[in-house]
Amino acid sequence: MEKHHLLRRDPNWHPNGCNLCGQLGHQAANCPNGTINWRQIYGDEAFIMRQPIYYSDIQERIQLKEDGMKDLEARAQAYAKTKAEELGLNWAEIMARAEELRNKDPSEVIPKVAAAAGDELPPGWAVATDPNGRQYFWHKKTQKVQWERPTEDTPIS
Known part of the structure; x- marks a missing residue:
């Protein structure tokens, strides 16, 4: 009870x-x-008592979802292939490059910010990378963000 x-x-x-x-x-x-x-x-x-949900019903729903995802992936690839042909790109090269990147270690693919001895940022500044791989700089205290590399005489406001 x-x-x-x-x-x-x-x-x-x-x-x-x-x-x-x-x-x-x-x-x-x-x-x-x-x-x-x-x-x-x-x-x-x-x-009124509801019908029970059996394990086989759950498995059937999961299988339908997986089948739907496979269909969606096939349609997405067909669309991408059509767009690549419209732009004059070689689909086989694109897929080979994608497979090459898929098999690489992520630390090799993501660009690293290597600061040389003379390339150090002024105190309080940090560097970050946007989703497109471009670097931007931000001041930690003021949260100011800029695309240009800061210098010692960059105003902080």
Whole structure:
């Protein structure tokens, strides 16, 4: 029995009795002695047992989703191939380059910011890379962002 039912029930009532009045023979939804008409509030639908969901149904839904994703991927590749042909690009080269990048270590693909001895930033500045691989600079304290590399005499405002 659920805890909220135990808290509201009289401990002398039979465990299989109605949760509202404690009498055997009916449930709270059909209680003639209760003060709340649950059927009127929630309707008959709330008191009908729902069909169970079986593991095979879940597996079927997962398989349908995977099939849909495979179809979507095939259509996306067909669209990309058509666009590449329209632009005069070689689809085989694009796919070979993609496979080459897929097999590389991510640290090799992502451009690293290598600061040479004379290329150090002024104090308080940091460098970051946007999603397109371009570097930008920002001042840590003021949160000022700029594309140009800061110098010692760059104003901080």
